[in-house]
Amino acid sequence: MSRPTTPPKDRSPWAAPIVIIGAGVLIVVAAALAALLLFDDDTAPPPSSASSTASTSRTIVTSTVTDIATSTATVTTGRTVPTVPGTDWQGFPDGPRCNGSDDPAVMIGETARSRIVICQVGAQTGRLYYKGSADSRSVEIDHPRRTGDTFRVTNDGVTYVISPDALVISHGHETVADEPMLAHWLR
DSSP states (O other): OOOOOOOOOOOOTTHHHHHHHHHHHHHHHHHHHHHHHHSOOOOOOOOSOTTOOOOOOEEOOOEEEEETTTTEEEEEOOOEEOOSTTOBTTBOTTSSBOSSTTOOEEEEEEESSEEEEEEEOTTOTTOEEEEEEETTEEEEEEOOEEETTEEEEEETTEEEEEOSSEEEEEETTEEEEEEEEEEEEEO
C-alpha cells in the first residue's frame, strides 16, 4: 500500500525577495566593515602639549594602499607610535635610542634634564634594557624590572626608578635626583 503524496506547500510570495534583501544587507555591512578596517585614516588626536604625561599609544596598521592614478604604493609598518614629541618607535633620534634594528621602545620618558628609553630585545618579551642620558652623559643597564607602569634598574649601587610621574635616582638610601616627567609614553 502506498502513501498518498501531498503536493508541496506553497511558499509565501515574499520569501524570495526577503532572502535577497537580507543577503544584500549582509553584503553592504561586510563591505562597510572591510572598508573601515582597510582604510583607517589614523586620526588619533595629537597630544595636547609637550608637557603631557599621557601614556596612550596608537598602532599603525600594516597595510598597502595603491594610488591608481600614479601607480605608486605606500606601505606602513605595524609599529607603535609613541606620544612623546620628537620620538619614534625606538626612542629619540639623537639619543638615547634602542640598539638593535628590531628592538622596540617599551617606555619613553623626558624630564627637564634627562631622557629615558626602556627597550625590548627584538620580539623577546621580558628581555629589556634601560638607556638614559643627561648632561651629555649616557648610561645603559640591562634587566630593568617592571611593576605596573614603573621600571626599576640598578647599576653599581645607583638605582633608577622611572614612573609616569618622575625619574628618581638614588644611591643607597640617599635620593640624588627627583626629576618630574615632562612627557611619558608606555607601550
